Amino acid sequence: MKHAVEFDRVRRSYGAVNAVDDVNLAIREGEFFSMLGPSGSGKTTCLRLIAGFELPSSGRVLIDGVDASRLPPFERNVNTVFQDYALFPTMNVLENVAYPLMIKGVAKRERYARAEEALAMVALDGFAARKPGQLSGGQRQRVALARALVGRPRVLLLDEPLGALDLKLREQMQGELKALQRQLGITFVFVTHDQSEALSMSDRVAVFARGRIEQVDTPQALYSQPASRFVADFVGTSNVVDGALAETLTGRRGAFAIRPERIRLGRFDGAISVRGVVREVAFLGPVNRVDVEVAGRYLSAQLPSFSLQMPEVGTEVELAWERDAAHWLPEAA
Template identity: 60%
Template sequence: MSLAVRFQQVSRHYDAVRAVDQIDLAIAEGEFFSMLGPSGSGKTTSLRLIAGFEQPSSGSIQIFGREAAGLPPNLRDVNTVFQDYALFPHMSVLDNVAYGLMIKGVARAERHRRAEAMLEMVKLGQYGSRRPSALSGGQRQRVALARALILQPRVLLLDEPLGALDLKLREQMQTELKALQRKLGITFIYVTHDQGEALSMSDRVAVFNKGRIEQIAAPQELYTRPATAFVADFVGTSNVFDAAWAASLTGQQQAFAVRPERIRPAQDGQDGDGIRLPTRLLDVQYLGAVSRYELEAGPERIISMVLPNDDAAATLALTPGQALTVWLPAQAMHALAG
């Protein structure tokens, strides 16, 4: 496997603040790789280290096997798409896309030919003469993509590029970004705080927390087998049973997590490989296709159960205050580290 980017014990400190703290990371060539985490987790700093906008305090960063320390951004064979698009308002869409080629000294006719081809690729072939202000948010995002890709980088860095778009447009752009990455076959490194974006587009996801990586995994593994309580809670929603609570239920001081959709009302006489847990219903939240049930399993022990809004759920007629015993299947109980 050829590596596009490799971090070896990389740290970035700002005085006493460890924005990135001894990270090891290997991203394959042609991979769609997402860096996911809350604000201040180190994901954007890591992206800036790859781009060359920041330099590591310690450790090694390699891009296609070449040590990147000290290399300026223009010598790194990477390009970046920012959330605010960074388009020039006084230039046409075509000239915005062709700007990088102009800086490199490419002749006007050639750079316009390549810019027109790039606009066709992002489905904006008829918009070259317009100004960015005449475009929608999604169209401006495509222009920013075209401008970054026209220089044919081997790695494209995307810093929360969909954050300013509404939900439906974000979902549409997620589909388009993944299709574009597959078509081009280049490495995409995508920073986001939105777990839905990361799960829907990525080959693998790194979950960042407090300057460190909690877990790197494919989306399905990340969701079904979170390594830590932080990952279980941040990626989707999980009911986390800490070691003390777990010991009272299983006899073992091993923390575990159960996704709300895996919990079900216990059937009469249900036994076997799992746990019957007495609870009291606190609240029901209707969410369209499903409803979320907030359950109290003891003092300061609140868990969630999600059920589809089908005929079977309707027959339960659950109301707040009602006692309800739920079933935690053993195969849904995932052990957590730390």
């Protein structure tokens, strides 16, 4: 199967620092692929390597099965939606969107017609004559999207495009982006540090840490079977239990992760249970987070806030979870 984008042992170093370190990656055609990681993890550098703003220090970047490692950005059939939108302030909205067509030499009438079409696609018809400075953040975002899509690229790169929007607008744009991707069938590569965004939109997610990929998987697999302690902790929240406590509780050596929502109060048949002292109760809306100190470490439980009487801080409680709720982490390499 041909891949939209492929990384073959790609390394990008700045002096002695490897921003991207020996990354292998295959992004399938037509998928919504997210690159998730904290800042400085190499995800944005990977995006810039696909766009051509950075060139690999070693290894190859293939686009559409062709080695593009040395191609400049303007020779790659890949377009980017920038974090700060990067709209051209001297041009109005229509000219911005028509820009890639003008560069390709598309006749004026046709390029404006296609730009209008792209604007309609992002629900911005009627804004053609405005200047970027007269638009709100969300509208600028849509213009940037229309501009990047008007030339029908093979791959659309999105560099934390929703970061500057407020929560409601962000959630709305997430839905629209996903719908647009399904409708156009273009491969989307989406960079974000927001794990809930990556989980809710993507077909597959690559989790980055320190310039390397920790895991590439579907959101469900990422959540239920994290491949490392880092992934368990970064994607959602996890209680990682290891050492003596893990062994006393389960009789097995190693480390396991348990999601806070799998932990309950009380004692159940066939469940693992442990006693501890409540140190903090935080109301989060739909759930309460209860932090319990167990043998010198903290375990977080999430309890639905509508039904239960929350325990008092300082009281002793019993925590319990099903045996199969614990996910054993592979030994650290």
